[in-house]
Amino acid sequence: METIKKNRISPQKRLVNFLVHLLLATLSVIWVLPIVWIVLTSFRAEKGAYTSTFLPQGYTLDNYIKLFTDRTVLNFPKMFANTLIISIICCVLSTFFVLSVAYALSRMRFGFRKTFMNIAMILGLFPGFMSMIAQYFILKAMGLTEGSAVRIGLIIVYSACSGLGFQIAKGFFDTIPKSIDEAAVIDGCTQWQVFTKITMPLSKPIVIYTVMTSFIAPWVDFIFAKVLCRANADQFTVAIGLWNMLQKEYVYQWYTCFAAGAVIISIPIAILFIYMQRYYVEGMSGAVKG
Amino acid sequence: MKERKITALNALKHGDLLTRLSAVLMGIGIIGHGQLVKGLLVFLLEAAFVLYMINSGLSCLALLPSLGDREAEKVWNETKQVYEYTMGDNSQVILLENVITLFVIAGFIALWIVQMRHSYRLQLMKEQNEHVPSLPEEIKKLFDGNLHITLMTIPCIGVLIFNIIPLFYMISMAFTSYSKEDEHLMLFDWNGLTQFKRVLNLGGNIGKQFWSVLKWTIIWAIFATFLNYIFGMILAMIINRKETKWKGLWRFCFVLSIAVPQFVTLMIMNIMLQPSGAINVLLQNLGLISSPLPFWKDATWAKFTIIIINLWIGIPYTILQVTGILQNIPAELYEAARVDGAGPVRTFFSITLPYMLFVTTPYLITSFVGNINNFGVIYLLSAGGPTYVGDTAGQTDLLVTWLYKLTIDQQYYNLGAVIGIMTFIVLTAVTLITYRNSGSYRNEEAFM
Numbered sequence: 180m181e182t183i184k185k186n187r188i189s190p191q192k193r194l195v196n197f198l199v200h201l202l203l204a205t206l207s208v209i210w211v212l213p214i215v216w217i218v219l220t221s222f223r224a225e226k227g228a229y230t231s232t233f234l235p236q237g238y239t240l241d242n243y244i245k246l247f248t249d250r251t252v253l254n255f256p257k258m259f260a261n262t263l264i265i266s267i268i269c270c271v272l273s274t275f276f277v278l279s280v281a282y283a284l285s286r287m288r289f290g291f292r293k294t295f296m297n298i299a300m301i302l303g304l305f306p307g308f309m310s311m312i313a314q315y316f317i318l319k320a321m322g323l324t325e326g327s328a329v330r331i332g333l334i335i336v337y338s339a340c341s342g343l344g345f346q347i348a349k350g351f352f353d354t355i356p357k358s359i360d361e362a363a364v365i366d367g368c369t370q371w372q373v374f375t376k377i378t379m380p381l382s383k384p385i386v387i388y389t390v391m392t393s394f395i396a397p398w399v400d401f402i403f404a405k406v407l408c409r410a411n412a413d414q415f416t417v418a419i420g421l422w423n424m425l426q427k428e429y430v431y432q433w434y435t436c437f438a439a440g441a442v443i444i445s446i447p448i449a450i451l452f453i454y455m456q457r458y459y460v461e462g463m464s465g466a467v468k469g
Numbered sequence: 470m471k472e473r474k475i476t477a478l479n480a481l482k483h484g485d486l487l488t489r490l491s492a493v494l495m496g497i498g499i500i501g502h503g504q505l506v507k508g509l510l511v512f513l514l515e516a517a518f519v520l521y522m523i524n525s526g527l528s529c530l531a532l533l534p535s536l537g538d539r540e541a542e543k544v545w546n547e548t549k550q551v552y553e554y555t556m557g558d559n560s561q562v563i564l565l566e567n568v569i570t571l572f573v574i575a576g577f578i579a580l581w582i583v584q585m586r587h588s589y590r591l592q593l594m595k596e597q598n599e600h601v602p603s604l605p606e607e608i609k610k611l612f613d614g615n616l617h618i619t620l621m622t623i624p625c626i627g628v629l630i631f632n633i634i635p636l637f638y639m640i641s642m643a644f645t646s647y648s649k650e651d652e653h654l655m656l657f658d659w660n661g662l663t664q665f666k667r668v669l670n671l672g673g674n675i676g677k678q679f680w681s682v683l684k685w686t687i688i689w690a691i692f693a694t695f696l697n698y699i700f701g702m703i704l705a706m707i708i709n710r711k712e713t714k715w716k717g718l719w720r721f722c723f724v725l726s727i728a729v730p731q732f733v734t735l736m737i738m739n740i741m742l743q744p745s746g747a748i749n750v751l752l753q754n755l756g757l758i759s760s761p762l763p764f765w766k767d768a769t770w771a772k773f774t775i776i777i778i779n780l781w782i783g784i785p786y787t788i789l790q791v792t793g794i795l796q797n798i799p800a801e802l803y804e805a806a807r808v809d810g811a812g813p814v815r816t817f818f819s820i821t822l823p824y825m826l827f828v829t830t831p832y833l834i835t836s837f838v839g840n841i842n843n844f845g846v847i848y849l850l851s852a853g854g855p856t857y858v859g860d861t862a863g864q865t866d867l868l869v870t871w872l873y874k875l876t877i878d879q880q881y882y883n884l885g886a887v888i889g890i891m892t893f894i895v896l897t898a899v900t901l902i903t904y905r906n907s908g909s910y911r912n913e914e915a916f917m
Contacts, residue, residue, distance in 0.1 A: 192712075196712050196713075199707055199710065199712075199713060200713070200714070202707070203707065203708070203713070203719050206704070206723075207718075207719060207722035207723070209781070210722055210723055210725070210726050210781065210785070211722050211725060211726075213726075213734065213737055213738065213741065213781075214725060214726065214729060214734075216737075216741070216747060217733075217737050228740055228743075228746075229743070229745040229746060229750075230750070231750060232750065232754070233747055233750055233751040233754065276623070276624040276627065279620035279621065279623075279624060280620065280621060280624050282620060283616070283617040283620040283621050287616060287617040287620075289617050291621075292617075295621070295625070298633075302628075302632055302633070302636070303838070304838065304893055304896040304897055304900065305636060305889065305892075305893050306842050306844075306868070306869045306872060306889055306892050306893070307842065307844075307869075308844065308869060308872050308873050308876070308889070309635075309636060309639050309872070309886070309889035309892075309893075310631075310632055310635035310636050310639060311635075312635075312639065312876050312877070312882065312885075313565075313634075313635030313636070313638040313639045314631055314635045316561065316565055316635075316638070317565070317630070317631070317634070317635060317638075320562070320565065335631065336631060338627070339627035339628070339630065339631035339632070340627060340628050340631050340632045341624075341627075342621075342624030342625065342627060342628050343628055343632070369609075369612050369613040369616075370612065370613045370614065370616040371612035371613065371616055371619075374616065374620075395730075398730065399730040399731065399732055401732055402844065402845075402848075402873075406877065418732060421732075421733065421736070422732075422736070425736055425740070434740075437736075441729075441730075441733040441736075441737070444730065444733070445728070445729045445730060445733060448728060448729070448730055449725070449728035449729060452727060452728040453724070453728060
């Protein structure tokens with residue numbers, strides 16, 4: 180009796196199911212289409228930003244080759260190297276800052292704790308650009324806006340304030356039972372040992388999450404990099420390079436290369452993202468609980 | 470002996486000679502009570518502070534009221550037979566130095582209080598024959614009971630120098646005449662609330678622009694936040710349905726768009742929606758339209774386009790975030806609703822939505838704040854345009870993008886600073902009101 184009931188689906192239900200799947204298929208096409216389009220464009224043989232057909236007429240690998248060999252106008256390999264150096268150093272510094280602050284706020288109890296969290300909340304309400312110009316002036320006063328010092332300036336700016344982004348990591352640390360720490364302390368661990376030998380190994384997901392987010396940041400920021408680099412083409416990061424390729428003077432020659440560059444930086448970021456997606460979800464649901 | 474609180478004031482009143490002496494010669498009390506290195510460090514810091522004040526701090530503070538008024542001049546040099554330029558004052562540098570000096574003074578006062586209290590504490594410890602910790606012991610404690618000091622110091626210094634000081638500097642600019650208007654880029658003065666009045670005055674040109682930008686910013690933030698939220702939730706529920714097949718595939722399709730860096734997708738969208746871009750070409754080739762659609766040329770079209778593209782960007786994030794929470798809704802609630810004969814729509818509005826709103830209010834506030842400050846979407850899509858001739862703000866500019874244009878493009882720094890402060894005020898008001906009215910604040914156990 181039970182099995183027969185299960186197998187029989189009413190026609191109305193079947194129609195609903197069909198419509199749902201149709202809807203999901205349509206939406207998926209809408210969501211995937213721009214990405215497919217950019218991949219196709221990156222292999223397009225015709226030059227220029229605008230073509231009279233939606234799909235390319237001919238396919239070629241030249242755009243990728245030009246991107247990595249043409250160093251005269253927009254030196255993409257150099258930009259790539261710049262961004263890589265900046266992001267590796269930032270990644271180390273920011274990860275250290277974020278995890279330190281998050282751990283201290285989650286595990287230690289001290290007078291300044293609540294104040295710090297309130298200040299962080301208030302600072303978060305100011306638009307980021309408010310301080311951008313002033314940061315530029317401060318870096319200028321330090322002599323970090325000329326020549327290769329720009330790189331140091333960018334590293335400082337990307338990592339200096341990262342301590343304020345502690346919420347997700349703190350939410351994660353909050354979920355680790357305190358009794359583990361207490362047991363370790365009874366066994367003679369210092370707080371430092373608890374942090375490095377006990378909490379860190381238990382927090383692999385959030386460490387990976389923090390490392391990846393801080394590694395990605397310099398690849399996708401073009402606003403501050405643009406303000407700091409100005410016309411200093413030697414110090415450009417990938418994001419400014421891609422942005423420049425779409426400006427009037429370059430767009431005809433470089434549009435398809437832009438697509439190629441976009442695909443190239445998207446692939447590693449996409450892989451990182453798909454890999455860390457579940458940590459992202461865990462971090463979010465942790466933060467919501469608190 | 471009566472227990473006294475360890476404060477700087479008590480240290481002055483009841484401290485011994487060494488403690489009181491450290492009010493002038495900082496660190497002397499700490500050295501006298503047995504912590505040589507710490508005391509020396511404090512003393513050196515005081516010496517550095519005094520040197521700084523003598524060398525530049527005092528002369529800098531003297532310029533604070535006027536912000537400098539020597540203009541750069543051409544002087545005829547007889548011997549070389551050429552005009553030479555003398556360096557005039559640069560008000561912007563003077564202002565920056567002053568902000569830094571004020572922070573240094575504040576830091577010094579804090580150090581003074583801390584060392585007074587510490588000296589007094591050491592003195593009391595000695596009087597009660599307690600053990601005064603030695604340097605190695607103190608260092609050991611930095612990795613144990615005082616670990617938070619070790620962990621927080623460097624990040625805090627970073628935030629102070631590259632977030633708090635710049636913020637104060639920018640706020641102080643709002644009260645000056647630092648602007649390209651009337652050539653006040655080198656020399657400028659304090660001019661009180663002039664710019665604030667200008668921005669809030671409905672009659673003036675700037676005032677009109679401000680109110681229209683503010684209106685659009687709020688409309689945008691409401692639409693962007695709630696449409697993303699509702700549609701994302703509905704999609705997540707549809708994917709989660711028991712009968713839906715290939716769940717992983719659908720989720721992958723949506724999540725793929727997050728994996729591509731946002732600025733790349735936004736630039737692609739901008740190009741695709743140009744008059745001769747891919748979308749118009751596609752529609753024309755299909756014969757659906759005869760002339761290109763004005764996605765960015767017309768203010769209303771631009772606003773709709775931005776909100777819709779933002780749905781494309783935002784819905785996948787909502788799907789990611791709410792999927793887990795949706796599965797946490799107690800099944801009995803749905804069961805009861807079904808028994809009572811509620812349809813899917815009724816169930817959504819009476820059970821799912823209230824539950825989700827209750828749990829995710831903090832997330833909603835964060836995303837609302839994020840949308841008000843959503844620079845990338847507007848700047849890369851419409852760049853704030855279309856713009857009326859003579860205006861600095863376009864029809865689709867948000868407060869942040871206007872702030873960017875005013876400071877970076879126009880160099881109206883004072884006006885930009887005022888807009889920044891206004892944004893902060895709007896955000897604070899919205900956050901406080903929503904938070905206080907939210908279910909999770911008023912009744913924490915509604916769904917427990």
